[in-house]
Amino acid sequence: MKGALLPLIAGAALLALPFVYHAAYPLHIMVLILIWSFAYTSWSIMGCFGLVSFGHGGFLGIGAYVTALSWNYLQLSPWLGIPLAMLAAAVVAVLIGYPCFRFRITGHYFALLTLALSAIVLQIITATRDITGGSLGYTPERYQGGSSIYAFQFADKHTWYLIALGVWAAGLLIRYAIDRSMLRYALEAIAEDEDAAAAAGVHVTVEKLKITVLSAMMTAFAGGIYCQYQMFISPDTVSGIGVSLQMVFAAVVGGLYVPLGPTVGAAITILLTETLRISFGTAAIGWDNIVYGALLVSFIILLPQGLLGSLFPRLAMAPVRAV
């Protein structure tokens, strides 16, 4: 029971926050951190087993655009649009993942292939500019003044904070559930040695597909939620290689093998961007990414366990050695 006390108190404090504290801007930052934390957590459930995907920018883009497009063109409420987007992401994940895993495309090959996937999703969004607005971005239509449960649009930040908190907590729960499941053992065995795992009766393709599809669907969900919150999406903010790398960066800096790592990574990256933006204004454009890039490289070389993983090694699951 003692171990459960701290998370409970922290959870209660987070839950109470919007009722005590009303400033809009800090709440907005909190919402962003929570939503992106969920997205980064979705990446990390694959990444921590040595499955490095640079394609999650693609899944995020699918999530955001399918949600927005089905609302505007098919009048499909996001309550159905977001599941539809998740389904689409799952289909793409299987389409890419099945040949990869079946024919043992791992490591470098897998990373490069998924990198291409995120580039292609960006290309498709840009190429279909008549429908998606191309690189100018896209806005879901407002419904009844922008506040409606049916349209999943809420004008006030407090509602969004609570939604984002719930989403974030769900992400953590999924991560914990995976850490305690048979899937984890199977995937760790695969990460150690695919042949040995297969010989021991692990169905390599199926186990890898499971985690990939789950991760892709969660990422698409994050894309849909982000779209509903911001009410504006553009190819560069929800898809492409930049977004993929940003996810990787946050997860690695926070600590890939610690469940809370991606959250810490999201907090660091978003606070860094916002601080630079407020202090330097438009002169700061690009500087945040310079810092990200340099930090990512130095973390990989000096602190590969990430910030949390290095500070609190006991929080981490045993790191998996990728082959």
Place this chain on the structure above:
Amino acid sequence: MLGIFDIYFFEALLNGVLLGGVFALLALGLNLVFGVIDVVWICYAELIMLGMYGMYFLYVAYHLPFLLAALVCIAGVGVLGVVLHIVVIQPLLGTPPINQLLATGGVLFFLQSAATVMFGIDFRNLGIRLPVLEISGMYISYARLLAFVAALAGMVALYLFLARSYTGAAIRAIAQDRQIMPLMGVDTRRIYVITSLIGGALAGLAACLLVLQYDVQPFVGLTFGPITFLICVLGGLGNMFGGFVAAFLFAEIISISGLYLDLEWGYVFAFAVFVVLMFARPQGLLARRS
């Protein structure tokens, strides 16, 4: 509707071949580095981007003659390759491949935004207008022809170096067996540095040729980075000849679908073909079934 034997079709076909030469050059540098050092430079296209900026400033701001600027650019990007190897890759050589991928991904981020901060997001070009050749009704850009010829020359030079020189033999030997060669008295560190130098120089050569056809901007690497990775994977990472074949295949797909649809769709088609081919030949086009 355009007929199959339309003159435009042949023009697209020919342009595809020329484009393929440049793609092959792009893939060659990446394949060489992977084959020898077993590391993928995710930031390869960003090295090319820096080379293109180098060409722009040398040629436009410092008024160097084109050929001299090209030589400086090739040497400069070669040195960048060495710096990349010593600063980022060398400390990570013994670690899992995921770390090397992530680190060069970080370098990609870094270089892209450093270019944004330093040079702004304006599109720049050399302002050279090369003539367009007309061959029996087909229009072929001189810049592409030049790029094709120079790319081929670069590849032949690399082939001769690898095949004929002592260092080249050592590089090939390391690519075949990384464990044994140090025991045979080959200094792997030195060979890695030389390989990075050559890999960088090939990126520099590509930069000199691409700057004649494309405007430079910080994100120009994203236009041909992903396609280079697809080519390398399809050809089989580290397999230079496979990369060569895949380069021409992709160039034709992009060029011919660009004739009927937008250029972006060319890339999408290339990706679709890629996924289908990966089902059939997962270890690369020319891989022997094991």
